[in-house]
Amino acid sequence: MKKALLAAAAVVACMTFGPGAHAQMAVFDAGNFANTLREVQTAASQLAQLNAQLQQMRQQYQMFTSPSNITGMLPALNAPSVQNPMPTASSMPGQIVGSANSLSSLGQTFYQLNHVFTASGTDPQANLLNRSSISTANIQGIAAANLASIEQRQASLNDMQTELQNATDIKQVNAINGRIAIESNAIQGQQAQAQNLGALASAQAQADQQAALQSIRQGHEQAAALFTGTLN
Secondary structure, eight states: OOOHHHHHEEEEEEEEHHHHHHHTSOOHHHHHHHHHHHHHHHHHHHHHHHHHHHHHHHHHHHHHOOOOSTEEEGGGSSSHHHHHHSOOTTTTTOOOHHHTTTHHHHHHHHHHHOOOOOOOOOSSHHHHHHHHHHHHHHHHHHHHHHHHHHHHHHHHHHHHHHHTTTOSSSSHHHHHHHHHHHHHHHHHHHHHHHHHHHHHHHHHHHHHHHHHHHHEEEEEEEHHHHHHHHOO
């Protein structure tokens, strides 16, 4: 009887603490934990790569959108004597014709080099001689200033081409290309100005020739009038 009771108690104990107790215990799966850890590490690595790509995209965006000081490159090119070496349109007639007190600073240099004699008097021939010498000197001065500006621009273009070869980012390349385009267009404009100056000089030479013939004709008419007056 005692043995039977002990056996029954053992069965009850097994039923109470056996399956039920096993279901309540925490189970650790090392394989699942390792897989989860690898997934977390992979996600962290991918996140770091995405952050790096984002920073790179921001830098590229700034390269394309940030303004560049194109005119600030090679500041010597911004000098007025380089940007616009020609005289103003309002002062051009006086310098080309060679009217009184119209001798330019560069024209003064050529005038001193070429001048031999200043005619005295106020007669047409004296005025024509004095005026034409001033005109020629001014035209030479204007042409020399324009040529000096073109030479400086061309030298700067060579410097910018060297900088373009050494450029390290797109922003710098775009800025240099922009300034090269500006200077190239400016040189073309100055070449057109030089052609216009040549046309003005040629026209002025013809005008001086006509003035000389008019002066001769004037002298003939004055002599004829004087001779006619003596006959009366």
